[in-house]
Amino acid sequence: MIGSWQGRQGARRGGGGADDGRRAIIDIGSNTVRLVIYGGSPRAPIILFNEKVAAQLGLGVTRNGSLADENIAMAMRALARFRLILDDWGVRDVEAVATAAVREAANRDRFLAEAGQIGIAARVLSGREEADLSAWGVAGAFPGADGIVADLGGGSLELVRLAADGPHAGLSLPLGTLRLAALKKRDAANYRAALATQLKKAEVAKAADLYLVGGTWRAMAVHAHAAAGRPRADPHGLTMTGAEARHFAAALAKAPVQRLSQEPRITAMRAASLPDAAVLLQVLLKRLEPQRLIFSSWGLREGVLYAALPPAIQAQDPLLAGTIAFGKQHGVTPVFAARVAGWTARATRAATSDQARLRQAAVTLALAAMQVEPNLRVQHAVNWALYKRWVAITEAERAMIAATICGNGATGDLPPAVLDRAPRDDLERGYAWGLAIRLWRRLGGGSTQSLEATRLVCEEGRLVLQVCAHHAALIGPATEKDLRLLAGRLGVTGGIEVVPDDTFAAPGTASPPQPERSGLTAASSPLLR
Structure with a gap:
């Protein structure tokens, strides 16, 4: 039997934080049933396998309070496939969690029994647990995050206050995307007012930052990047001011679903829910009055992993943890990268402590790029900097790392995709870091002796x-x-x-x-x- 939440939590806590262990989350949601297998650093896990099936378990619950037979069958087919994949991969550290649809279904025991027959013991999360785990995911992705987390799923909307010491006062509202559609269908004229009434019941204090978690919000961020001419950009970490968010939500609420569904990175299911979710976002913005809106790709699944880590690993810088693990895959040890960064630092100083950590990450990627074929390495490494799923990094910081890679290749000019992401002074500083790496690298062929x-x-x-x-x-x-x-x-x-x-x-x-x-x-x- 796999998916014992308590047992696997204990196993991870005693695991010493090894960075080569694979772990998996099975997320049984109201819209989709998903398997994600993670590898890499425990503090900055990377996705090795990610598959979802749109079982839409929440449809039946929305209609009559029970999971429909056809949706159960689709979910079980997915779970059987997932179990076989996990067995073939040899992954033993597995957690299976179920959220609003299973939690609220009158026939949940039948569903859990059928999953058990496949060999998957799913833990049904309470609304508070679901909210808290989503908040832990945000805490892992944004160290020091302080604000409100809004996790929009198919069956529910979780709202939770996140502070430096963790989540507080989490609650669950019946405002998932499947229910939004049903609510609008019943009374389209009063749809916005009905949402506002529901949110008035939520005792959530206002905060400067509002973090958005969930697949529909991510699709919004993808749409926003595409509209800004950055169709390949990572939706994680996209930030808007309160005014920008209000303007964006108002436009999206009026967008035709057919046009949204034609965007390459947005599925038809997500496109259908975006306008309704945009109205919900408008109501949230009016109710909470945040100064910033921040999209997070880390949510419940990553929160399950992060919440189980020992405090010492939780305290690691996730950007450095991620780039260190990536560097090791390309023959770059963290000690060697730190020595090269130190060699460059005497001449090309970082302006802030945040830039010092960026230099460390940039050096790691620049050295890793040297393992790539020469005519491909700069473009490959720039893509790593701009588009790879790093966490705890802004678009401007990504651009500084990309500028470092360009400097290491002495490209002269920076590509437009880099130029429009950061202030020119920061890009010049990053390029100089790269030129310093190049000077050392070509001076002694990249040897340790040339550092000494x-x-x-x-x-x-x-x-x-x-x-x-x-x-x-x-x-x-x-x-x-x-x-x-x-x-x-x-x-x-x-x-x-x-x-x-x-x-x-x-x-x-x-x-x-x-x-x-x-x-x-x-x-x-x-x-x-």
């Missing part, structure tokens, strides 16, 4: 590459060219110094072994002084 035998510093308007005498032979035309490129980008002059071999040795330690000198002199390199 060289320093790059920028002081009093001069960028200086210092090279220990026993490694002076590394200096060549390519080094001089790369240093000039970086100095020009920083608006300073550049120079190279050959320094004594023990210059960089820690106090009390012996200087590195000294191979035969190369005979390089100031006369042989115009940048030497």
Whole structure:
């Protein structure tokens, strides 16, 4: 039997946070039954397999309070397939959860028994548990998040206050997308007023940030990106001001379903629910008056995983955890990436602590890109930066990482997809980080020894590459060219110094072994002084 929630929670808590363990969530919702298999870092899991079946269990519950036979059959067919996939993959850390449709169905016991016969023990979440787990998902994706989480499913809308210490006062309202359609069908003229009446019953305090969780909200974010000319952008983390959100919701509420269904990344089922959900969003915005609207792709499923992590792993930076795991897949260790980032930092400083963590992530991706075929690596790595599902990162920060990758490739110009995402000064800083990585990488072929035998510093308007005498032979035309490129980008002059071999040795330690000198002199390199 798989899917024992309590048992698997205990197993994960004792697992020590290994980053190679696969775990899976079966989410039995009102619209879809979905299997997601996760891998990678526990703090920043990546999706290895994701499949959903539109069983629409909530249709029968909306009509007469019971799950319809045909919907049960479709769900069981999906669960049987999912069970076989999990067995074939060898995934044992599995949780199966059921939400509003099963929770409210008069024949829920029959459904759970049939699932049990397949070998899946589903835990039926209460409305409060569902709200809390969705909020934990947001907390995992947005460290320090403080606001209201609105999780819109097929059968219900969960609202919960999220603070630094976790979720508070979660509640569930019968306003899922299937019920919105039924409510509008009964009385279209008073649809908006009926929603407002329902929300007045919700004792939820106003907050500056409103986080939207659920497939329909994600489809809204996809639509918003497409309308802004960014059809490939990740919907996760899309942020609007309160005024922008009100304008967006008003336009979407009037949008023809047929036109929405023609958008490549929006399914027909989601397209049909978007205008009704936009009206709900209008009512929510009026009721809660948020200053910002933030779309989260992390929700209930990720909340189940995050809530079970030990506090030490929860406290990790999810961007760095994700890029570290990705780097390892491409032969880049976190210690090596940190050393390269430190080498560049003396000359191309980060403006803020947030930019320091971005530099670490950017260096990891830039080094990982070196494993890609040369004529493909820059475009591949820019796509990683702009479109891969990273968390705890803004669009502008994605662009800075992409600019670093371009600098590492010395592309000269930045692509339009990067230019329109961040302030020019930030992009210039990111590009300079990349040029510094390129200088080190080409100086010594990316060796650890070249990190130990060289320093790059920028002081009093001069960028200086210092090279220990026993490694002076590394200096060549390519080094001089790369240093000039970086100095020009920083608006300073550049120079190279050959320094004594023990210059960089820690106090009390012996200087590195000294191979035969190369005979390089100031006369042989115009940048030497």
